[in-house]
Amino acid sequence: MKFLCDEMLGGLARWLRAAGYDADMAVPGEADRGMVRRARAQSRRLITRDRALLQIKHARDIAILLHAQNLDGWAEELGKRHGLNWLLAPLSRCLVCNVNLVEADTEALSRMPEDSRALGGPFRMCPSCKRGYWPGSHVKRMKARLQGFAALAGQNPVEPP
Numbered sequence: 001m002k003f004l005c006d007e008m009l010g011g012l013a014r015w016l017r018a019a020g021y022d023a024d025m026a027v028p029g030e031a032d033r034g035m036v037r038r039a040r041a042q043s044r045r046l047i048t049r050d051r052a053l054l055q056i057k058h059a060r061d062i063a064i065l066l067h068a069q070n071l072d073g074w075a076e077e078l079g080k081r082h083g084l085n086w087l088l089a090p091l092s093r094c095l096v097c098n099v100n101l102v103e104a105d106t107e108a109l110s111r112m113p114e115d116s117r118a119l120g121g122p123f124r125m126c127p128s129c130k131r132g133y134w135p136g137s138h139v140k141r142m143k144a145r146l147q148g149f150a151a152l153a154g155q156n157p158v159e160p161p
């Protein structure tokens with residue numbers, strides 16, 4: 001499953017990436033019609049809270065209309081009604097670039113904080129922006145939040161890798 005989030009759901013797109021999904025965001029100012037066209041061309045489900053968008057031709061085939069008011073509610077809706085797995089592949093994608101992370105190279109490793117390197121890996125990097133990802137407290141917090149989403153969606157809270 002691949003996604004395109006409308007402009008109001010940029011925060012959700014980051015969490016979809018954190019869960020391991022390919023989640024694109026609308027370009028600022030992108031017209032609804034353009035989003036529908038792009039989502040169809042790229043086989044993405046278009047996630048929106050805008051009911052009016054469903055009036056666009058072919059939008060109903062690909063749109064997921066969210067009804068909840070906040071992130072926890074959206075997480076529950078997506079898990080329960082649309083088969084999204086919040087523990088698909090936690091922290092396997094760059095949260096900024098939406099591409100799969102790779103093993104950190106020597107240079108990326110050298111830019112990671114000394115004390116985090118002492119904790120052991122995995123140490124990954126984004127092949128696009130070169131940002132480093134290591135299992136620090138931030139990653140632990142994000143994984144805990146994903147576990148929370150999975151629990152809200154009634155999914156088995158197994159320990160992510």
Ligand SMILES: [Zn+2]
Binds near residue numbers: 094095
């Ligand atoms: Zn990146």
